Amino acid sequence: MTPEVNGHARTLLTDRPELYEARFPDPGRLAGRWAEDCLRRHGAGPRVLDMGCGTGRDAAHLHGAGRRVTAADLSEPMLAYARIHRPGPDYVRADLHGFDFGPGVFDAVVCLDSALLYCHTNEQLDRFLSSCRRALGPGGLLVAEMRNGAYFLGRTDLLDSPTDAAFAWRGAVHRSVTTLSVDRTAQLLRRTRVWSTGDGAEPVEERSAWRLLFPQELRHFLTAHGFEVLELHDGPGPSTEPLWHEGLPPGRTADADRLHVVARAARH
Numbered sequence: 001m002t003p004e005v006n007g008h009a010r011t012l013l014t015d016r017p018e019l020y021e022a023r024f025p026d027p028g029r030l031a032g033r034w035a036e037d038c039l040r041r042h043g044a045g046p047r048v049l050d051m052g053c054g055t056g057r058d059a060a061h062l063h064g065a066g067r068r069v070t071a072a073d074l075s076e077p078m079l080a081y082a083r084i085h086r087p088g089p090d091y092v093r094a095d096l097h098g099f100d101f102g103p104g105v106f107d108a109v110v111c112l113d114s115a116l117l118y119c120h121t122n123e124q125l126d127r128f129l130s131s132c133r134r135a136l137g138p139g140g141l142l143v144a145e146m147r148n149g150a151y152f153l154g155r156t157d158l159l160d161s162p163t164d165a166a167f168a169w170r171g172a173v174h175r176s177v178t179t180l181s182v183d184r185t186a187q188l189l190r191r192t193r194v195w196s197t198g199d200g201a202e203p204v205e206e207r208s209a210w211r212l213l214f215p216q217e218l219r220h221f222l223t224a225h226g227f228e229v230l231e232l233h234d235g236p237g238p239s240t241e242p243l244w245h246e247g248l249p250p251g252r253t254a255d256a257d258r259l260h261v262v263a264r265a266a267r268h
């Protein structure tokens with residue numbers, strides 16, 4: 001089983017960024033383009049913090065769009081990979097559960113692909129949002145994209161049976177079997193993933209979890225931390241079916257499996 005370091009669930013993918021990119025390719029840079037579109041539509045200034053930046057592909061896209069980007073992650077292998085392969089942004093180690101870059105130093109914080117849901121407890125969510133609030137100047141934006149906890153109310157399709165995936169990487173076929181379960185007490189979606197390479201090596205089991213956040217609960221957290229919610233919807237977005245593309249307006253419901261949020265730090 002993979003260890004936890006300082007509350008950060010390390011996984012094979014956060015330890016091996018090349019494998020992460022092979023497993024979850026984003027050749028059209030959809031997540032970065034979607035985030036940039038939100039920033040532009042709401043008139044955000046140039047200084048952006050990407051929290052949970054992973055391999056840096058979204059941060060690099062925002063940098064290429066002319067933004068001054070600081071990109072943060074807790075995983076040293078992710079940061080090392082991003083510095084080499086996605087130059088431009090300033091890569092730093094920081095924890096979603098509480099960070100401090102100084103007051104009002106950013107015009108926007110982006111947090112993509114469910115990174116926000118690594119805040120498992122209410123206290124971690126509170127610390128994340130007060131850190132964002134401090135980092136943002138008045139009128140600054142928070143843009144986030146994540147799983148939608150409400151999707152699991154009355155639906156079991158993602159829970160019923162394990163999901164198999166296989167992909168080739170450096171000449172070896174990597175297989176993963178992923179099982180999801182709902183921990184109602186902790187309000188977490190727990191994931192067990194077993195990796196095997198078929199070369200005789202022992203399979204590796206890793207566990208991680210995401211907070212199951214409901215749309216109205218998220219709205220309440222944001223409002224309590226001094227944010228005005230501008231958009232909160234289930235798509236179209238970078239991981240929806242059908243996919244988002246430039247020109248599509250934000251949705252009006254919060255029923256499907258992804259949530260998209262744009263919130264503005266209230267002006268004092």
Ligand SMILES: C[S@@+](CC[C@H](N)C(=O)[O-])C[C@H]1O[C@@H](n2cnc3c(N)ncnc32)[C@H](O)[C@@H]1O
Binds near residue numbers: 009051075095118
């Ligand atoms: C699913 S990846 C998303 C990466 C990137 N945003 C993307 O969309 O490709 C989640 C990232 O969050 C990072 N992460 C997990 N827990 C974290 C924490 N407590 N603080 C900062 N980063 C964290 C992981 O190391 C990983 O790089």
